[in-house]
Amino acid sequence: MAKKPKVAFFDFASCEGDQLQIANLEERLLDILEHLDVVSFREVSSRRGEDYDIAFVEGSITRLQDEDRLRGIRAQAKILVALGACACIGGINCLKNFLAENVYREEVYGQYARWYGTYAARPLSAVVKVDAEIHGCPIDPNDFARQVKELLLGKAPSNPDYPVCVDCKKAGNICRYDLGRPCLGIITRAGCGAVCVTQGAHCWGCRGLSPHANLDAARLVMDRAGFGRKEAQNLLRFFLGHTAATL
Amino acid sequence: MDAYIVHLERLPALFNAWAKDSALSVPSATPEGFYEFIPWNGEAEIAWDYDLIYNPPKRFVMPAKETLISFDLKDLQAKPVFEAPAQIVFGMHPYDVKAISQLDQLMELGIPDQNYLKRREATVIMALTPQSVAETAFWASVGAEEVQHGFDLYWTKIGPASFLVEVGSKKGEELLHAAAPPTRATVSEKEAARRAKIKVNQFARRKQLLYNWEETPRLLAKNWDSPLWRKNSETCLACGSCNLVCPTCYCFDLVDEVDDKLETGTRSRSWDGCMLTSFALVAGDHNFRPKALDRYRHRYFRKGKYIYDKIGELGCVGCGRCVRACTANIANPLAVFNALWEESTHAF
Ligand code: SF4
Ligand code: SF4
Numbered sequence A: 001m002a003k004k005p006k007v008a009f010f011d012f013a014s015c016e017g018d019q020l021q022i023a024n025l026e027e028r029l030l031d032i033l034e035h036l037d038v039v040s041f042r043e044v045s046s047r048r049g050e051d052y053d054i055a056f057v058e059g060s061i062t063r064l065q066d067e068d069r070l071r072g073i074r075a076q077a078k079i080l081v082a083l084g085a086c087a088c089i090g091g092i093n094c095l096k097n098f099l100a101e102n103v104y105r106e107e108v109y110g111q112y113a114r115w116y117g118t119y120a121a122r123p124l125s126a127v128v129k130v131d132a133e134i135h136g137c138p139i140d141p142n143d144f145a146r147q148v149k150e151l152l153l154g155k156a157p158s159n160p161d162y163p164v165c166v167d168c169k170k171a172g173n174i175c176r177y178d179l180g181r182p183c184l185g186i187i188t189r190a191g192c193g194a195v196c197v198t199q200g201a202h203c204w205g206c207r208g209l210s211p212h213a214n215l216d217a218a219r220l221v222m223d224r225a226g227f228g229r230k231e232a233q234n235l236l237r238f239f240l241g242h243t244a245a246t247l
Numbered sequence B: 001m002d003a004y005i006v007h008l009e010r011l012p013a014l015f016n017a018w019a020k021d022s023a024l025s026v027p028s029a030t031p032e033g034f035y036e037f038i039p040w041n042g043e044a045e046i047a048w049d050y051d052l053i054y055n056p057p058k059r060f061v062m063p064a065k066e067t068l069i070s071f072d073l074k075d076l077q078a079k080p081v082f083e084a085p086a087q088i089v090f091g092m093h094p095y096d097v098k099a100i101s102q103l104d105q106l107m108e109l110g111i112p113d114q115n116y117l118k119r120r121e122a123t124v125i126m127a128l129t130p131q132s133v134a135e136t137a138f139w140a141s142v143g144a145e146e147v148q149h150g151f152d153l154y155w156t157k158i159g160p161a162s163f164l165v166e167v168g169s170k171k172g173e174e175l176l177h178a179a180a181p182p183t184r185a186t187v188s189e190k191e192a193a194r195r196a197k198i199k200v201n202q203f204a205r206r207k208q209l210l211y212n213w214e215e216t217p218r219l220l221a222k223n224w225d226s227p228l229w230r231k232n233s234e235t236c237l238a239c240g241s242c243n244l245v246c247p248t249c250y251c252f253d254l255v256d257e258v259d260d261k262l263e264t265g266t267r268s269r270s271w272d273g274c275m276l277t278s279f280a281l282v283a284g285d286h287n288f289r290p291k292a293l294d295r296y297r298h299r300y301f302r303k304g305k306y307i308y309d310k311i312g313e314l315g316c317v318g319c320g321r322c323v324r325a326c327t328a329n330i331a332n333p334l335a336v337f338n339a340l341w342e343e344s345t346h347a348f
């Protein structure tokens, strides 16, 4: 690549955990940054630049004024990359979407509820075109490195389009359903190596719906395994409130 | 075939001797109450009566991910990578041995798969006559209850603490002599082993195909348009679990990865499965099996016809892993083949 692409990081409603994950790459980050010119990255530097080619955007959109800022970033960036579950799929911020607006306003802002504008949380793609998605809550630093390298090599950054079960079988795990436990791996996009199952938990759906997810079948599977509508719904709303809200 | 008698108390000495030069894996119970092959650590408790190893043993000869090529982005050179660690898998049930023998044949067909063959060459397989049968298994009705080849040694428990060990290869026989020399089996001991095999095979036949397994290719050929494919595939999650847990499934995808300096990289293969939506996606966004129905039917044709057409065996050894792994409860070759048989007129 002739010139190093200029890169900037931005965040909306989020915990900045994904940018922290990138900082966690530590010495690996130095090698990767050799190929990039970072003009703005709050987690690791105080530099602020307004001229950039690639924008990494973390967080979900939760207020009308966020939309203008995001559109501004979109207008400047040649490539806009959504970073983490909040940006890619709305994530846990969407939990509030199932409450009445006055309820979540009061919950968050108490007596100042009327001073702040806020609306149903949504992913970046509900407002602007997103060119690439680095999934997860938080993102896997290796996945960030992989996709950045794909961009640098001129390839289209890609994500698996099959469910977490594939990663899980490769990892050799015992299926949660064989243990009488629920798991959203059957409909969630793979790419994480099924870390949560490997660590003894189950998949929560943080990487969003797998593009060909069969939601009807998933409901049937959970129902037969003894997880009725209510339990399944609670599980699905945790991360998938925006994408699987109808469930 | 030569056969020896080995007593239980001699096993630790044998295992320790083998584990010196090879990675030795033995069947063992998991904390959750399933079974896996685990590395022999000098004292692991062997699950002699396990019913089914949870994950398929194909990982020993075809790991979930394996590097095939390393390359250099500066001088544009590529080199093949072969990994073939010496390993011994002790206690594999005959249907799983048969699955590996099937891979042996298929990997040699056409352009021989060098990475597979090198790994296989370095692998010693010790079969074990089952003492339990998994709830979902049906190996005794697809001709996979016993094997005549594909193993180096074949162990059968014939007494509370004694095993008859049949020799399948010179390598196997040498390994048996790694500790104090074993005694040769008498005719009646060989007979006892034969009876042990018959006994478990008879029990395993409680799950049966309604017809002789060799009819399966013709049964499928007649049922391309069966309504069963659509009905069952409606609940398919396209999760690939049935492929990945199958000991005879060998499809893989290729992935290229580069280092952080963008100077060197590797090409690896990792398990893939025909039940995944984009498995048959090719250039120009053309998918030659776009519908769940197409993919679901394809898997049964692979198991029941296409593999048979190549090598004269079913592509399913009846281990029952897919039956257990499919959370949607539709990946059951026995149930599917029997349902087709019942629907058919049998006027072959
Ligand atoms: S534990 Fe979850 S991700 Fe793993 S195979 Fe079972 S359903 Fe799929
Ligand atoms: S297993 Fe599920 S919840 Fe865990 S990281 Fe993967 S996609 Fe996210």
Ligand code: SF4
Binding pocket: B242, B245, B246, B247, B248, B303, B315, B316, B317, B318, B319, B320, B321, B322, B323, B333
């Ligand atoms: S198709 Fe199912 S039962 Fe047959 S060998 Fe494969 S995993 Fe086992």
Ligand code: SF4
Binding pocket: B235, B236, B237, B238, B239, B240, B241, B242, B243, B275, B325, B326, B327, B328, B329, B330, B331
């Ligand atoms: S395991 Fe079941 S749900 Fe998953 S791809 Fe196979 S048939 Fe479909």
